[in-house]
Amino acid sequence: MATISRPVAGEIVQPRRSAGLWSDAFGRLRKNKLALVGLFLVITLLLTGLFGPIIAPWPYDYQDLEAVFAGTGGPLPPLTAGHILGTDQLGRDLLSRLLDGARISVSVALVVQLVIITIGVPIGAIAGWFGARLDNILMRFTDVIYAFPDLLFIILLSVAFRDTAVGQAMDGLLLVFVAIGLTSWVTVARLVRGQMLALKETEFVEAARAIGVRDRRIVMRHLLPNGMGPIIVAITLGIPSAILAEATLAYIGIGVQPPRASWGSLVAEGQKYVRSEPHLVVFPAIAIALALIGFTFLGDGLRDALDPKLKGKQ
Amino acid sequence: MTTTVETTPTPRVTDQKVLVQVDDLKIHFPIRSGIFKTVKGTVKAVDGVSFDVRRGETLGLVGESGCGKSTIGRAMIRLREPTAGTVAFDGVDLGSLSSDALRKMRRRMQIIFQDPYGSLDPRMTVGSTVSEPIETHGLAAGQAKRDRVAELLTLVGLDPAYVNRYPHEFSGGQRQRIGVARALAVEPEFIVCDEPISALDVSIQAQVLNLLTDLRSRLGLTYLFVAHDLSVVKHISDRVAVMYLGKVVEIGPPDQLYAAPGHPYTRALLSAVPVPDPTAERKRKRVILQGDVPSPVNPPPGCRFHTRCWLYERLGQPEECRTVDPPLVAISGEHQAACHFAEESVKSDVGVAHMEERSIRHGTPTKALESLAGDAARGNGNQGDPLQTPGGAMEALAASLGAHLPSPGAPVADLGAPGSSAGVPGPDPEAPNVDPQPPAPGTRPS
Amino acid sequence: MQQEPVSTEDVPTVIDLSPDEARREHQEQMARQEAERKDGALLQVRGLSTHFNTPDGVVQAVDDVSFEVGFGETLGLVGESGCGKSVTALSIARLVPDPPGRIVAGEIMFDGIDVLKLDSDEMRKLRGKEIGFIFQDPLTSLNPTLTIGYQIAESIREHMGLSQKAASDRVVDLLGKVGIPRARDRLDDYPFQFSGGMRQRVMIAIALSCDPKLILADEPTTALDVTIQAQILELIQTLSEEFHTAVLLITHDLGIAAGMCDRVNVMYAGEIVETGTVDELFANPQMPYAWGLLDSLPRIDDVRGERLRTIEGLPPLLINPADACRFSPRCAYARDICREQGAQLTSRGSEAHLARCWATEPEGWIS
Ligand SMILES: Nc1ncnc2c1ncn2[C@@H]1O[C@H](COP(=O)(O)OP(=O)(O)OP(=O)(O)O)[C@@H](O)[C@H]1O
Ligand SMILES: Nc1ncnc2c1ncn2[C@@H]1O[C@H](COP(=O)(O)OP(=O)(O)OP(=O)(O)O)[C@@H](O)[C@H]1O
Ligand code: SF4
Ligand code: SF4
Ligand SMILES: [Mg+2]
Numbered sequence A: 001m002a003t004i005s006r007p008v009a010g011e012i013v014q015p016r017r018s019a020g021l022w023s024d025a026f027g028r029l030r031k032n033k034l035a036l037v038g039l040f041l042v043i044t045l046l047l048t049g050l051f052g053p054i055i056a057p058w059p060y061d062y063q064d065l066e067a068v069f070a071g072t073g074g075p076l077p078p079l080t081a082g083h084i085l086g087t088d089q090l091g092r093d094l095l096s097r098l099l100d101g102a103r104i105s106v107s108v109a110l111v112v113q114l115v116i117i118t119i120g121v122p123i124g125a126i127a128g129w130f131g132a133r134l135d136n137i138l139m140r141f142t143d144v145i146y147a148f149p150d151l152l153f154i155i156l157l158s159v160a161f162r163d164t165a166v167g168q169a170m171d172g173l174l175l176v177f178v179a180i181g182l183t184s185w186v187t188v189a190r191l192v193r194g195q196m197l198a199l200k201e202t203e204f205v206e207a208a209r210a211i212g213v214r215d216r217r218i219v220m221r222h223l224l225p226n227g228m229g230p231i232i233v234a235i236t237l238g239i240p241s242a243i244l245a246e247a248t249l250a251y252i253g254i255g256v257q258p259p260r261a262s263w264g265s266l267v268a269e270g271q272k273y274v275r276s277e278p279h280l281v282v283f284p285a286i287a288i289a290l291a292l293i294g295f296t297f298l299g300d301g302l303r304d305a306l307d308p309k310l311k312g313k314q
Numbered sequence B: 001m002t003t004t005v006e007t008t009p010t011p012r013v014t015d016q017k018v019l020v021q022v023d024d025l026k027i028h029f030p031i032r033s034g035i036f037k038t039v040k041g042t043v044k045a046v047d048g049v050s051f052d053v054r055r056g057e058t059l060g061l062v063g064e065s066g067c068g069k070s071t072i073g074r075a076m077i078r079l080r081e082p083t084a085g086t087v088a089f090d091g092v093d094l095g096s097l098s099s100d101a102l103r104k105m106r107r108r109m110q111i112i113f114q115d116p117y118g119s120l121d122p123r124m125t126v127g128s129t130v131s132e133p134i135e136t137h138g139l140a141a142g143q144a145k146r147d148r149v150a151e152l153l154t155l156v157g158l159d160p161a162y163v164n165r166y167p168h169e170f171s172g173g174q175r176q177r178i179g180v181a182r183a184l185a186v187e188p189e190f191i192v193c194d195e196p197i198s199a200l201d202v203s204i205q206a207q208v209l210n211l212l213t214d215l216r217s218r219l220g221l222t223y224l225f226v227a228h229d230l231s232v233v234k235h236i237s238d239r240v241a242v243m244y245l246g247k248v249v250e251i252g253p254p255d256q257l258y259a260a261p262g263h264p265y266t267r268a269l270l271s272a273v274p275v276p277d278p279t280a281e282r283k284r285k286r287v288i289l290q291g292d293v294p295s296p297v298n299p300p301p302g303c304r305f306h307t308r309c310w311l312y313e314r315l316g317q318p319e320e321c322r323t324v325d326p327p328l329v330a331i332s333g334e335h336q337a338a339c340h341f342a343e344e345s346v347k348s349d350v351g352v353a354h355m356e357e358r359s360i361r362h363g364t365p366t367k368a369l370e371s372l373a374g375d376a377a378r379g380n381g382n383q384g385d386p387l388q389t390p391g392g393a394m395e396a397l398a399a400s401l402g403a404h405l406p407s408p409g410a411p412v413a414d415l416g417a418p419g420s421s422a423g424v425p426g427p428d429p430e431a432p433n434v435d436p437q438p439p440a441p442g443t444r445p446s
Numbered sequence C: 001m002q003q004e005p006v007s008t009e010d011v012p013t014v015i016d017l018s019p020d021e022a023r024r025e026h027q028e029q030m031a032r033q034e035a036e037r038k039d040g041a042l043l044q045v046r047g048l049s050t051h052f053n054t055p056d057g058v059v060q061a062v063d064d065v066s067f068e069v070g071f072g073e074t075l076g077l078v079g080e081s082g083c084g085k086s087v088t089a090l091s092i093a094r095l096v097p098d099p100p101g102r103i104v105a106g107e108i109m110f111d112g113i114d115v116l117k118l119d120s121d122e123m124r125k126l127r128g129k130e131i132g133f134i135f136q137d138p139l140t141s142l143n144p145t146l147t148i149g150y151q152i153a154e155s156i157r158e159h160m161g162l163s164q165k166a167a168s169d170r171v172v173d174l175l176g177k178v179g180i181p182r183a184r185d186r187l188d189d190y191p192f193q194f195s196g197g198m199r200q201r202v203m204i205a206i207a208l209s210c211d212p213k214l215i216l217a218d219e220p221t222t223a224l225d226v227t228i229q230a231q232i233l234e235l236i237q238t239l240s241e242e243f244h245t246a247v248l249l250i251t252h253d254l255g256i257a258a259g260m261c262d263r264v265n266v267m268y269a270g271e272i273v274e275t276g277t278v279d280e281l282f283a284n285p286q287m288p289y290a291w292g293l294l295d296s297l298p299r300i301d302d303v304r305g306e307r308l309r310t311i312e313g314l315p316p317l318l319i320n321p322a323d324a325c326r327f328s329p330r331c332a333y334a335r336d337i338c339r340e341q342g343a344q345l346t347s348r349g350s351e352a353h354l355a356r357c358w359a360t361e362p363e364g365w366i367s
């Protein structure tokens, strides 16, 4: 016999307007302080990414040599007139460079997740829905991708395609981002597959089949919306690792080319002066940390908000 | 106003034509394990079952958990592929249909599930759930579709104003009604009811049961009614089939099957059903089956029931039972049982002793009904002809329903039997327009 | 599961744990209880109120509930889901989750002990030893990571101070008693290796492990098949007869109550609305909610095709109930007085038969 489920407390229908699951989820999200902090940080990051260069006091590659020579000849410390966060050894305003770097961090977040969604979700959905042979083949393929060393893959890819149109786009950054995406869709594919497998057996899907709804429509209308919660969360939580991956790559010299800088390459450069001029490392590091914290808090909050099992608990 | 408590059972129209024919159906599930997913055995969930469901009839299907009831039900509407055997719907072998033809056929057969929570998509509003079948089969669009959804909701006793709500905003009984509305949306002829009331509270069970009975007589529906509760099955069925471990062991009209069961298992099941009457409970003779159901992976040889059969023990463990699988044979008329010693079982009085003298049904006392007599006249107008045409007359039906409803909240429960409406209080006009639902148990002990 | 009143010859009165000792112990116990019985009930619950603090307000889950359970008696507690049956049992065992729950008023006397005055250590002792609890859900009440043998022995060792060996022997005896074959071989099995029915038997074995005087059985068979249910109910019944254990049997199945219980309490919305011996209650119910419950059951001895009468409407929220009959919004017989003032539990004919309804009071409109 199946388990006997009964309504839970407070579920009695009151004549009120329907809220809907998503607005319910948003309601729960709003009650979660940490998630709100995360949301705020993420929005700030997105806005900086969009408008950063416009509000930046200087162009990112402008060398304020006058100021540098007027000073000690080395990087200017924070709170210098005109350069709130100071400059680097070439007199480039750190705040402006951070604001420009935000653009790179935002695009890495978007491009990588876009790649993950376009590859991981369909592969997972197809494997999970059709099962059997196709599932086996697709899952072995993902295993192979998973086992392949990421860094090697990215380096190979950026070398191989350096001279193509894609390789040139966004100063070569697009290629790196796509490469990062190509190494990280596997987790999402597996997650989607798991969701599909679980949802496929539910009675509401069986009901849809009994009605004669076509497979494609069942997947689009029933499976994906219901599996969306964990997928969205995984994607949100995947963004920090993409930002981190970009930073790592920049640190070893793949990706952003000077004079542009991402937050990762700022840390890499500043590291040379870390003893005398710690601000060159500290500020980019803080920026990275804030972005990571923002996405992690938001992802955690989304997970809780979208998990119906946590309904009612606050 | 006569205050009859007992209503004469409405004569049910069953023409003798077979609607669904199940022939030697077998459904085996492979058990796979290990990294290479090799087959380690098979679960013989359904193992050679044949029966018919006639048009307009309700066939009850009972048996212990895991005996294959749901699997048969699903196979009958081709949600499971049979391993062997056929299911023919209105003369057409479902296995021979192309996927497009099958999809068209699905309009004629539907299913209602046990779990009112799992069977509705939590992300879809009631409106989209009920309109999905309408869209899938292109039955209506635009305003016509919306009207039809409203009509269906009214039909199952829900306020059409609820279309934009999500399943989690409803009680168990209401959700079950939504499931019924979805099944009815394609105007089916045949509905598999897979334990539709098992998960509901007693008083709500009665409402859903009444709803199903009313719809059946109004729309001329044919049901396969799966349940594990013999009293519920008896209440609603024209014929009853008893299953044990993947096989039908007894089938027949309830009056005969319940009064003189030909299979010892049926007697054991009957004697296990508690009767809400202390006197009857004390009087009856019972057998308590020992042990659990054997595994369907390795069913016992010969008669599958012999490992738990009291008659086998009583007869001194005849060898026949261990070696020969008894076929279904007629006991009398339509009543068939699969037991080598069916006539012994028929003669015994195990399990059913209490049936002989039908105890008085206690519940609302007559004096209370009399005190209500004054009010009763009000709700007493709806004994119009049961509509027999499936689907076509739905509009008329919904309209006629609407006319009799004091409020859309609790309508269908009041349909049909005129005598009984005396006992059904009209819904309180102040009460929120909702289905009765128990307030929730919160945390359970664990 | 009641059979013909069982004469002592039919039932082995001996517990075959270690026969002589058990027989002596049992006879002593019987004699002791015989004496005690004259003094009154094993369990007396008076004016029990248990409330839960929730974001929406205070849920008065159990409100001024009083009843008694005699030595060796089986008392049924029936009612719709959410009416407070489990909370009543949890309150007696002081297992109400706190917070959010709290016993706000009342007195619970168990065998002369004021349960609500015990500290948590004393309570734990009482709970394992004198009061056994069979929970509603057999699947979640056993720890999946511990063996069956360990889980039963745990409580025996704690409460009876037996050695490892003696405890393990007793576990085997208990498992045999609750009908688990080859018990010794199964001590090292984990709960997942047992079927639902077997797990429920293990729960019963744990509840019985220290010869309790009272078993609180919260819907012990709700998740089981009818055949397994019959086995478990028979088991509870024979054991309670053998050990002379009192049982508070919670169920929503009136059939089970009819077969198992000596007396029955009907609960509605946190209150007892009717109480009486099974025969009184089933033959002559005295309030509309009890009528409705009986009416809405399809019965195996019914004439086919009869319509069922149903109880329309919705049980009230248990937050700030008004001073009115709590059933009045759903009651077809309600009059003004019902909505203005709650009725009291008053006698209907016999001393044991009480009902809470204005209409069936001697001067009421249905009497
Ligand atoms: N998809 C499946 N894969 C493997 N085994 C299955 C599957 N579906 C059902 N079974 C097995 O087939 C047997 C019959 O299952 P079925 O669900 O038909 O039983 P049932 O009679 O409906 O039981 P219940 O009363 O518990 O619903 C069971 O042993 C079950 O474990
Ligand atoms: N932990 C809790 N927090 C809040 N309310 C609770 C809690 N536990 C129980 N309640 C409330 O107490 C009331 C009674 O619950 P209880 O579990 O006793 O019901 P029940 O009669 O046992 O129902 P069921 O038949 O479903 O087990 C319910 O309205 C429930 O909402
Ligand atoms: S054939 Fe034998 S074992 Fe099977 S049911 Fe009949 S008597 Fe019992
Ligand atoms: S007191 Fe009034 S409302 Fe309450 S049950 Fe009796 S008649 Fe109905
Ligand atoms: Mg089933």
Ligand SMILES: [Mg+2]
Residues within 6 Å of the ligand: B441, C085, C086, C087, C136, C218, C219
């Ligand atoms: Mg409970």
